[in-house]
Amino acid sequence: MKKNLVFISFLLLAALQVYAAASFRKEIPVRQHGKEEGMLLDLSKISMGTLNDVEEKKQYLSTVQLEKQRIQNYTLRMVYENAYTLYKHGDYQRAQEMAQTILSIDPNFKQAQTLAKQAQHMGTYGTISEAQVIEAKFQETIRLYDSGRLVEANDKLNEILTIQPGNSKAQAWKRKIDYDIAKEYTRRGDVAYEQGDYQDALDAWYNALLMRKDDPKLLAKISETENKLRKQQVADSMKQALDFYNKGQFVESYAVFERITKIQPGDPRVQKYMSQLKNEIAAGYYNAGNKSYNSNRFDQAISYWTNAKKWGADSGTMDALIKRARNAKENHLRVKQERAQQAEIAAQKAEEAAQKAEEAAQKAEETAQEEPIETVTVDNTLIPGATGGIGTSVGAVGANETLPTLGGTVNRVSPEASAASRAKYIEGLDAFNQDDYERARQAWIVAKQLDPGNSDADLGLRKVEELMK
Numbered sequence: 340m341k342k343n344l345v346f347i348s349f350l351l352l353a354a355l356q357v358y359a360a361a362s363f364r365k366e367i368p369v370r371q372h373g374k375e376e377g378m379l380l381d382l383s384k385i386s387m388g389t390l391n392d393v394e395e396k397k398q399y400l401s402t403v404q405l406e407k408q409r410i411q412n413y414t415l416r417m418v419y420e421n422a423y424t425l426y427k428h429g430d431y432q433r434a435q436e437m438a439q440t441i442l443s444i445d446p447n448f449k450q451a452q453t454l455a456k457q458a459q460h461m462g463t464y465g466t467i468s469e470a471q472v473i474e475a476k477f478q479e480t481i482r483l484y485d486s487g488r489l490v491e492a493n494d495k496l497n498e499i500l501t502i503q504p505g506n507s508k509a510q511a512w513k514r515k516i517d518y519d520i521a522k523e524y525t526r527r528g529d530v531a532y533e534q535g536d537y538q539d540a541l542d543a544w545y546n547a548l549l550m551r552k553d554d555p556k557l558l559a560k561i562s563e564t565e566n567k568l569r570k571q572q573v574a575d576s577m578k579q580a581l582d583f584y585n586k587g588q589f590v591e592s593y594a595v596f597e598r599i600t601k602i603q604p605g606d607p608r609v610q611k612y613m614s615q616l617k618n619e620i621a622a623g624y625y626n627a628g629n630k631s632y633n634s635n636r637f638d639q640a641i642s643y644w645t646n647a648k649k650w651g652a653d654s655g656t657m658d659a660l661i662k663r664a665r666n667a668k669e670n671h672l673r674v675k676q677e678r679a680q681q682a683e684i685a686a687q688k689a690e691e692a693a694q695k696a697e698e699a700a701q702k703a704e705e706t707a708q709e710e711p712i713e714t715v716t717v718d719n720t721l722i723p724g725a726t727g728g729i730g731t732s733v734g735a736v737g738a739n740e741t742l743p744t745l746g747g748t749v750n751r752v753s754p755e756a757s758a759a760s761r762a763k764y765i766e767g768l769d770a771f772n773q774d775d776y777e778r779a780r781q782a783w784i785v786a787k788q789l790d791p792g793n794s795d796a797d798l799g800l801r802k803v804e805e806l807m808k
Contacts, residue, residue, distance in 0.1 A: 537568040621650035637668035704761030760790030
């Protein structure tokens with residue numbers, strides 16, 4: 340990996356140096372910011388065949404990006420020096436073009452901004468001397484300084500020093516303004532410190548330190564306040580972590596303790612709490628997994644036991660439980676599927692049986708309607724139901740002769756008609772239970788027609804007629 344990085348850096352540097360050297364021999368087009376950087380190779384097309392691990396690739400790309408940025412900064416500085424040389428030789432147009440090229444890659448390159456403006460100004464107003472421009476900037480610097488706008492005055496001095504780096508007057512003014520800015524930042528830091536706002540105090544003092552790098556008093560303040568801020572952060576975080584712990588929010592508590600270790604590594608009390616929390620979190624996940632398993636929530640149990648393993652539970656035990664849950668899940672799904680299939684088959688059979696019964700009832704009803712009722716002629720009178728028990732033929736009855744009484748009605752209903760009558764009775768009973776009395780009555784009438792001896796239909800008809808009165 341290191342060899343690859345060195346080789347890539349070498350290629351980048353070589354390409355950039357060639358471009359910088361060529362910029363003096365031909366025109367430099369002004370590029371728009373946001374398009375290709377122009378002076379840099381496209382590293383995304385370089386193969387990473389030997390890097391298989393995702394994290395390794397991320398680290399490699401991050402390192403390449405840092406190296407790329409470093410080379411870019413170095414090259415832009417070199418191009419800027421060439422642009423400044425062109426400016427000093429009076430070639431304002433090409434100096435401006437090179438400065439604009441730098442800005443298309445790094446819009447925040449302040450010296451290139453100043454040089455581009457100054458080269459454009461000098462190219463447009465060639466009769467104005469550089470000395471006049473510098474004097475005008477000095478006047479603007481003094482005006483800003485008198486107005487208390489120290490940062491803007493300092494920026495204006497930087498513009499002067501960009502055009503004339505050796506200008507002693509500008510250097511003297513810059514030292515004075517840097518001192519005043521550092522003094523103001525120090526004052527703000529002191530005020531924040533007195534108010535107990537250690538972070539704001541440090542921010543202000545670090546800004547002052549940029550301009551007073553060798554101030555021992557400022558360094559001592561910063562060191563002391565860093566320690567106080569660290570202790571304050573640790574105390575606040577400890578309180579928060581213990582609050583979470585007392586509420587049973589162990590994962591949240593552990594996260595806060597982790598944050599404390601980054602502020603103050605090696606604290607034995609924190610390490611003890613973290614060890615205890617890991618055990619409790621692992622036990623919680625283990626118990627939750629058992630509960631889910633016993634409720635046949637196997638996926639949830641697997642998830643809980645996997646988390647328990649991450650928090651330090653015995654890997655062998657957790658792996659065995661996870662395997663058991665997976666097997667139980669498969670068995671549960673298989674049994675469930677088999678029961679569903681059996682229920683489907685039973686439903687199909689019931690449907691077929693019902694269909695056959697309906698067909699039989701319909702057939703019996705048709706047969707009953709088509710079968711003629713046998714009759715016997717008595718003195719030219721038809722008596723329904725009289726059959727062979729009395730005789731197929733009876734002579735004429737005399738005037739004083741009494742007609743014999745029939746012993747009862749003879750039932751010659753077929754088994755099919757009886758079954759159909761029974762089915763109609765059940766249909767009427769279902770309608771009766773749903774308070775649909777008219778439909779029940781019609782069904783029982785048909786049941787009686789199919790089987791006059793159906794006593795259940797008789798009872799039903801009497802009951803429904805009473806209710807419908």
